[in-house]
Amino acid sequence: MTTRTIAPRRATPRRVEKETAATTVYHALKRDIVHGVLEPGHKLLIDQIAERYSAGTNPVREALNRLSSERLVDREDLRGFFVPPISLDDFRDIVRTRCWVEGKALEESIRNRTEAWEDAIILANHRLQNTPIHYYEHTEPGMPPPDNSPWEERHRTFHRALIANCGSRHLLRFADELMLLGERYRFISMANSYPRRRSVDEHQAIVDAALAGDTKRAVEALQGQYQLTLKIYEETMSGE
């Protein structure tokens, strides 16, 4: 057997992953659209966006073009870019499609289950449970809305972890797109009233069923959570 020299590791990676202005604007726009900062139906004027994010018009246009293919902005030749309008029908479609896509992905994840996947789920769930939600009602009047971005981030991570083992790159991509589209509705409609429901228990139920290998129960628990989100949204809308 030949002696194998260990490849030397650099302290810093060879290529410092640098971001272009277009990519920076892309992420910023994505965040602001999902968070409802940029309002549905609103026209996205190139110059305004450029100034808002301190960039040139060219990077802005590239970012908008990328987002248009993900349906996070609407585009019309020679007429410009718009924040997509929202509608109950659209949200229904998003939730329904998400149930199908993530249901299938969870099913496959359980079928291919590995220890690493189970560990990741447990960890993600644990972290999510230990991240408190700051409720808007508990803040002083006139104060800015509370920042729940740590919880949001871990919530996303948890749901990604559940289906990460499905083995399909494309299915994961679709799930991710739908998650973003759905989150926008949550941010827009529930900016002032975070869910009171015991989402901790709901998440735990999904994890328990998934770890037990009970596909049917796990998928139903997952889909049930999304259906509930839809129902709450419908009640919120009709109540106003």
Added chain:
Amino acid sequence: MTTRTIAPRRATPRRVEKETAATTVYHALKRDIVHGVLEPGHKLLIDQIAERYSAGTNPVREALNRLSSERLVDREDLRGFFVPPISLDDFRDIVRTRCWVEGKALEESIRNRTEAWEDAIILANHRLQNTPIHYYEHTEPGMPPPDNSPWEERHRTFHRALIANCGSRHLLRFADELMLLGERYRFISMANSYPRRRSVDEHQAIVDAALAGDTKRAVEALQGQYQLTLKIYEETMSGE
């Protein structure tokens, strides 16, 4: 009740839908990538593309950015754009995901079936059957490969018609993306040998089952066709 004046109709529509250079390049690039004219793994140099399609660099970059969000080109900050490489694993993923997505969409289409939908299927199938395929083997040596774009177009239309009634905009969008990704593999691998198998019968079987309301049989027929495509591709690859 007030008398209602009929709004006057113009002979010509108010807005003549005009296409920007970016959109033209977008479609041209999409076509050439799917058709395998631009080879997998190949680097897409902005200036070359711009000259190739007689456009400026700016529209080209916008088109590339749109395509990158649809996974029809790969993009890396500061390093440029590339035609995505192909691999058996990737094709397997595409076919599998397509079976899930279109299977679900067909199921829903049948559940919501209407006369208009049935008519559209019958029509699309009829048109497809009446469009001949020009086989490469039947052309004279040294001749350019035959143009089957009419058949390709109607084939796409047929498969879209099947699932068009599913009621989900997003599911249809995913199906469309996957169809394009899958078509690229067909064009690349079978450029010289069009399928001899009786796809007419396969399509007819799907239509018959769908019209009979036999969801299970229709979905299985549809998925079977895709699985067969995968099998043929696998054999083609191993045989070389």
Added chain:
DNA sequence: TCAAACAATATCATACATTATTTACGCATT
């Protein structure tokens, strides 16, 4: 009241400048 003409605004395309990466080359070391 309607329509045509004009003005204002914004998108789109081109040309040019800047910045990063890739390649090529020379030199030193093994």
Added chain:
DNA sequence: AATGCGTAAATAATGTATGATATTGTTTGA
């Protein structure tokens, strides 16, 4: 001679500025 390293030139992506073209809003005239 072969390999590794550092520097410099070449190449290409990115960003800025400007002009051309289309749309939108307003005004004017019949």
